[in-house]
Amino acid sequence: AAAAAHQLGLKWPEIKEGIESFQGVKRRFEVHIKNKDLVYIDDYAHHPKEIEALIQSVKELYPQKKITTIFQPHLFSRTRDFSNEFADALSLSDNLLLLDIYPAREKPIQGITSEWLLAKTECASATVVSKEDLNQKVLELKPQVVLTVGAGDIDQCVEPLKSALLKE
Numbered sequence: 001a002a003a004a005a006h007q008l009g010l011k012w013p014e015i016k017e018g019i020e021s022f023q024g025v026k027r028r029f030e031v032h033i034k035n036k037d038l039v040y041i042d043d044y045a046h047h048p049k050e051i052e053a054l055i056q057s058v059k060e061l062y063p064q065k066k067i068t069t070i071f072q073p074h075l076f077s078r079t080r081d082f083s084n085e086f087a088d089a090l091s092l093s094d095n096l097l098l099l100d101i102y103p104a105r106e107k108p109i110q111g112i113t114s115e116w117l118l119a120k121t122e123c124a125s126a127t128v129v130s131k132e133d134l135n136q137k138v139l140e141l142k143p144q145v146v147l148t149v150g151a152g153d154i155d156q157c158v159e160p161l162k163s164a165l166l167k168e
Contacts, residue, residue, distance in 0.1 A: 027155060029054070032162045039065070039145045040165055042158050046074040046151035048085035055092040058145060065144035069093035070134065070157070072150035073101040076109040079117055087120035095141050096126035097134065102152025131157060135164040 005015045024030065033040035039062060045051045051071070058067055071090060073079040079086065079101055090096050098114040114128045129137045134157055138146060148154055148161065 029057070032158065033146075033165060038143065038165060040148075040162060041146070042148045042155070044151055045149050046078070048082050048089045051086070051149060052089040052092065054147065054149065055089065058147065059092070062145050066094035067092075067145045067147065068095040068097070068138065068141055068143040069147045069149060070097045070099065070129075070138070070154070070161075072099040072152045072154040073114060073117060074151040075104055076101055076106050076112045080109055080112045083117055083120055086117060087122070090126075091122040093123055093147075094125065095143070096121060096123040097137060098126070098128045099131060099134070099150070099152075099154060099157075100128070102150065102154075104152065135161055139164060139168060 002015050002019065005018070006012065010018075027042055027044040030042045031039070032042060039058075041058065043050075043054050045054050055067060055069065069090060073086070090098075096118075098118050100114050101108075101112070118126055118128055125141070127137070138161060143165075146161070146165065148158055
């Protein structure tokens with residue numbers, strides 16, 4: 001990025017200032033809590049390969065910690081079309097909490113629900129939870145690493161969940 005900016009005519013002090021002020025990409029492996037007892041990461045991943053890469057990366061970074069993944073499927077058609085891949089990726093978690101499918105521009109598809117997707121997973125500790133009950137359910141799990149994952153409106157859960165986790 002620095003070389004490209006320089007090629008386009010920016011001066012090195014300007015480039016340095018820009019790099020120093022860059023805070024990262026919002027909702028891509030965005031760390032909200034990181035201490036010896038708890039890690040909380042939010043990620044926009046909404047495709048099975050992205051979710052798999054996210055969970056595998058977290059497993060490598062925190063091999064001794066249990067991972068609690070909170071996933072909001074995005075679109076009924078994507079959930080249907082990639083259900084087996086979603087199930088495989090999500091099954092990498094120690095605890096799985098599924099929110100209802102975020103419909104975006106779609107109407108519901110008969111039989112395609114978060115409960116249907118949950119039944120395909122092989123995660124020993126997994127459930128569907130409402131947004132209203134999410135914080136309480138997460139706290140009951142006594143999490144070590146928490147991931148909020150998805151492209152719907154799950155981002156609205158981040159700050160309330162962060163606050164709840166920090167109060168514990």
